[in-house]
Amino acid sequence: MGSAPEQRRAARLQRAYARGIKRLELRGLKGRHWFDVDNGSRLAHDATLLAKLGFDELTHEMRDGTVAIVGTIPLVTGASRVTHRIAIEIRFPPTYPREEPAAYDITHRFKAHDGKPLADRHLAEDGCCCLWLRSRSEWDPRDPDALAHFLRQVVVFFERQLIYDVLGRWAGPEYAHGNEGYAEDVRETLRDRNMIALFEAILRGGPKPPRRAPCPCGEGRQYVSCHKIVFDTLRRRLPLAFLNAVHNGATRLVS
Amino acid sequence: MSWTQPKSSERIAAHLASLGPIEIKPLVREADLDALLSETVCRQIYGAHVYATIPNFADLSSDTTLSRDGYARLIRCVHCYQREVSRIVENTFDGVRVHFQGPKLHALFYRPIGDGPELAARAVLLQLVLADFMEHIFNEAFPAYADFELASGSDIGDVVGTKNGSHGDRELLFVGAPANYAAKMIISGARLSSKIFAELPADLQDRCVVRGDIYSISCTQAGLDGLLKEHGIAWSREKSMERVNDDRDAVTLAEIDYSDATTKIKFEDLSIRKNKRVVAASVFADVCGFTKYIDEAEDDEAREEALRVFAALRREFAKVVKEDFEGVRVQYQGDRIQAIFHLPKGDRQAIAREAFDAAVALQSSMEITLKEHLPEAAALGIAVGVDLGTTLASSLGLRGQRDRICLGVPVEHAAALEDAYGPRDIAVSPAVYDELPEDVQVLFTSRKDAFVANGLTVDSIELAQKAKVYDSGAKVAVASVLGAAVVGLGIVAAAAAAARAEEQRRDKPRLDQTFTPSRTHGGICT
Secondary structure (H helix, E strand, O other): OHHHHHHHHHHHHHHHHHHHHHHHHHOOOOOHHHHHHHHOHHHHHHHHHHHHHHOOOOOEEEEEEEEEEEEEEEEOOOOOOOEEEEEEEEEEEOOOOOOOOOEOOOOOOOOOOOOHHHHOOOEOOEEEOOOOOHHHHHOOOOOOHHHHHHHHHHHHHHHHHHHHHHHOOOOOOOOOOOHHOOOOOOHHHHHHHHHHHHHHHHHOOOOOOOOOOHHHHOOOOEHHHHHHHHHHHHHHHHHHHHHHHHHHHOOOOOO | OOHHHHHHHHHHHHHHHOOOEEEEEOOOOOOOOOHHHOEEEEEEEEEEEEEEEEOHHHHHOOOOOHHHHHHHHHHHHHHHHHHHHHHHHHHOOEEEEEOOOOOEEEEEEEEOOOOOHHHHHHHHHHHHHHHHHHHHHHHHHHHOOOOOOOOOEEEEEEEEEEOOOOOOOOEEEEEEEHHHHHHOOOOOOEEHHHHHHHHHHHHHHHHEEEEOEEEEOOOHHHHHHHHHHHHHOOOOOHHHHHHHHHHHHHHHHOEEEEOOOOOOOOHHEEEOOOOOOOEEEEEEEEEEEEHHHHHHHEEEEHHHHHHHHHHHHHHHHHHHHHOOOEEEEEEEEEEEEEEOOOEEEOOOHHHHHHHHHHHHHHHHHHHHHHHHOOHHHOOOEEEEEEEEEEEEEEEEEEOOOEEEEEEEEHHHHHHHHHHHHHEEEEEEEEEEHOOOOHHHHOOOOOOOOOOOOOOOOHHHHHHHHHHHHHHHHEEEEEEEOOOOEEEEHHHHHHHHHHHHHOOOOOOOOOOOOOEOOOOOOOOOOO
């Protein structure tokens, strides 16, 4: 049994969920949404998680066919105990929890700074927060508490936004914007210049090394049990748009 | 740094709750303003304001080459100047000596009520008399300072009169364009605004010369005597000289003591005989555009709202200086506050840091807490000027009317810096800048005569410091404290959070697990 606020929150969510499901039923959509397929158990778990984590000003909201977490994160930045209330919305994809949710600066509180584009602070024009490179996502679909880690990263992301307001630059490590960020990921994963060149050549339609031949990396193993695995993994996790850009020569991996 | 948002917010809320309704009525009959006015009893007063000062005075008070007698002589000189000038204003001209800011006098003429020409004439004649007094009496009585000259400015119009609300520490305050403009026009000689010129009788107007929209006036001794006679003002040079000589002879140089201070200066303990000479940082904080804000208030309600803001920020500023930091509030000067920081004794670096932190805290009170409680103040911002150096602190003047004074180049320079810069600016002199640590220095940009930082608050400094930890790629922990998320940074915070995380049960996810902040990307931002 949870605490009284947790129970109240769960009851509230249950009612909202029932209302939302009724609407879906009326529209013949019941049984098609992530929060519906498991009779709302993941949704209820996430709601309990919010309460346990102390996000008292965040709540699940059911809209027509979708669920979002809305509200504010009160963020205390230091010893002066200045509290910044940041209005956010977390939207869930239809494939949740297999795919990660997205956080939004819903009031567009953080704006382009000093003539630099909004992307410089890792925000899209619609307020979507780019927490990480998609190919390096920290979202673990198998973890039932994945939302907790996501929210931790959201808190840190917004604190870094507050720092950006002060310094006019992003604090901490970041990937380059757009496809160049993915190119950085490839370079960091493969490290060896020859292997990066080989991967680029394959993506551009060049010949692949024979499966049973020694791997060009020189480790001594066969290609099929060495870098072919690495290349395949990379291809799976990199977005199609990026792979196309490399294929067309619009993005280069070897500088 | 001991400013915190909850503390500041509580103070402002408590003060606003205790303030009660503010009453602003026009002043329709003569009254003792000192007894009448209070924080909530305010009056709209039509009057002529005069500011007069000795521009070349500050250099002397910071002169470190002066002998002990040299300093004593200087203190006695200011003492005698303030006493006689007060007598001239109040006894000869029936004006109100509002206060002295060092050698700068602020005087008000408001009676006979609503009589513009009479008030204007008295104000301008006071300017002429003070110039004559300086040249023919004061410089003669104090031959060591024979080059002192008097500069003055005057304006006329409506101001709001009020009083600060601390027990036993009350000062008359006048807020409005005439009180402000008269102070700002001082350069040299006697200068007056076009408004006061328009009110002047013809005999005084004839003696004015105009340049732009500022008039200046001067006359010979004989001419002044004639004007005083014509306007029924009985001022005698001989008697004035006699009083100055008596004041001077009443205190011998040996009796005037000055020393450094190891504990916080208490102005109420200072006098002509007991003074302090300290290494101090002077801080001036002024609400930019407040005069315009109150002048443009369209009705009584808007004016009352403006005064409510004024009362709250005045009290809060004093609390920041006195309670959050080791500072001493010297004076309220209209919408400006003057403070000094002089501890630890002689430690320039610590004093500069304390003054800087206080300046940032003042900005924080204005930008964060005051605006949270009084959203109508959103358009206002404060400018802060800070300088560091040898400063003379005393409490001088006539008995019962003593003014807290701080004398020295840093005092004048800090005031000038505050005046030169705008809302949300903190302007520090090179002397202060040099004493600040490097991580603070980077927050400033170099300007002509100062280093200026805009938009600094306690919070923004903390955030700037956190940037370093993020840049290092260190692990962090997010904790939920009293319903708010706090990001703990660095090894200590991360280790403590890791220990807590160890204790947690597997089915009890907590926010304070340590983790590496994500390496962000602009992939979806392009």
